[in-house]
Amino acid sequence: MNAEAKVTEAAATMTGGAALVNGLIDHGIGTLFALPGVQIDPLFAALYDRSDEIRVVTSRHEQGAAYMAFGAARSTGKASAYAVVPGPGWLNASGALATAYGCNAPVVCLAGQIPSRSLGRGIGELHEVPDQLALARGLTKWAARADHPADAPRLLATAFCEARSGRPRPVHLEMATDVMAQEVPVGAAPVLTPWTPPVDPKAIERAVALASKAERPMILVGGGAQSASVEVTRLAERLHAPAVALRSGRGVVDESSWLAQGWLAGHALWADADLVIAIGTRLDFPFRHWGKDDRLAVIRIDVDPTEVARQFVPDVAIVADAAAAVSAILAELPAGLPRASRESKLRALKARSEADLDAQMGPQMAILRDLRAALPDDGFFVDELTQIGYASWSWFPTYGPRQYISSGYQGTLGYGFPTALGVKAANPDRAVLSISGDGGIMFAIQELASAVKYGLNTINIVFADNKFGNVQRIQRERYGGRVLGSDLHNPRFAELARDFGAIGVKCDDVARLGDLVAAHRDADRPVLIEVPVGDFPTPWSAIRRPPVRGQ
Structure with missing residues (x-):
């Protein structure tokens, strides 16, 4: 870790809470998502004193604060931070912390602690849990406790550095309430x-050799390629290599291009490819579901050295930042590679794949087309664990990096709405559209109060079928119709939104949904659109494709 010069040299007298606030500001945090409480009162006092330099967005539940921080980090690629009380407060936010871990989001958790004299004694202090720090270490990349105010600047600097170094992931820093007040x-x-x-030149040389002779290369991108959009696009153009993404890699290559192919097309391309360049992706779905054989060469680019050979040993492993590695490959690729254009074939494949999706899940595709048309090209789309969300994994054209937000493999039901608020807080001048089912939205519906209070004017769609749809489908299809616990009793969502002070609209004709979204894009308040729906065709046949090669 290298150090950059810092402005202030001399020590100044301050509380531990003030030391934390100073560190947040020094690291460029302009918004802290938080929920106040007695163990972090000194932190809030210090935040009040610096309110002209750092904004505090408070949530109505700790998970809301943490998901907002997740949304801010996911949509910008920059570190974001939240603060909560210890014990049950910290645990309430832990689902979002796990989501940030799974999605490689640089989220900094600031947690309070019980009085330092009581740590580890089990005497029943308010919000005491056994070894919170050990719990945090299991959910984060790095975790520590500041035992003295003077430790705060150094530990917070380390926290931010760890969050952004190598593979970005969340970190945790806690401080006892008496230390915060000292x-x-x-x-x-x-x-x-x-x-x-650093980029290994020998690995680049081997990658260039494989790429130069490949006749049917393809690129698979994940979340680790989001900061390498320009470089990956140039590589795809040079190699005439289609780029395929699921969820986290959406938008790395502009999906209006014929080079950007969807998941169904990726499945077809995998069967005939002679080289796969996997960039910032775990490569989990293709490897486990599509199969692999010796005729398929694989180049893996990942900043995490433990990831490149987790599934299998690739032909070439490049442990490096995606942008740096792809730039190095581009610099060494011979000029004028003998490449016949694949444009006409790939355009046809793209059209055929979309038609296949229409045949498999036409109702979802019609809704997604209307939403895509209503959302500005640079708008953000936040998915959820709902039938429309699952369908969007396979088809929702995304035109730029970080514009499609998901919870990745964690699949955290209820994450979407509060995450969208964090996206909006970090990107106030861009449209943010979130979709939820009536199950997921109820995990965080109370955050409508925060959205109204802070002017986080997202458009939020609730598809209401009065059930946990995916759970109930499984209960019916796999367990002989033994439906239990998956039927839901719902409020009137549009009326509830109005009670919070938001705009609430009920859409009884799904064909009007796109027009409603377009009409409310510039609303001066958050918008919730309730859409009663029935059963949808299964989206899973478009995602979990059968093997096409090897075992």
């Missing part, structure tokens, strides 16, 4: 420069 001289700490592994 007032002592506190010095400054340097802002640390995140570290990434």
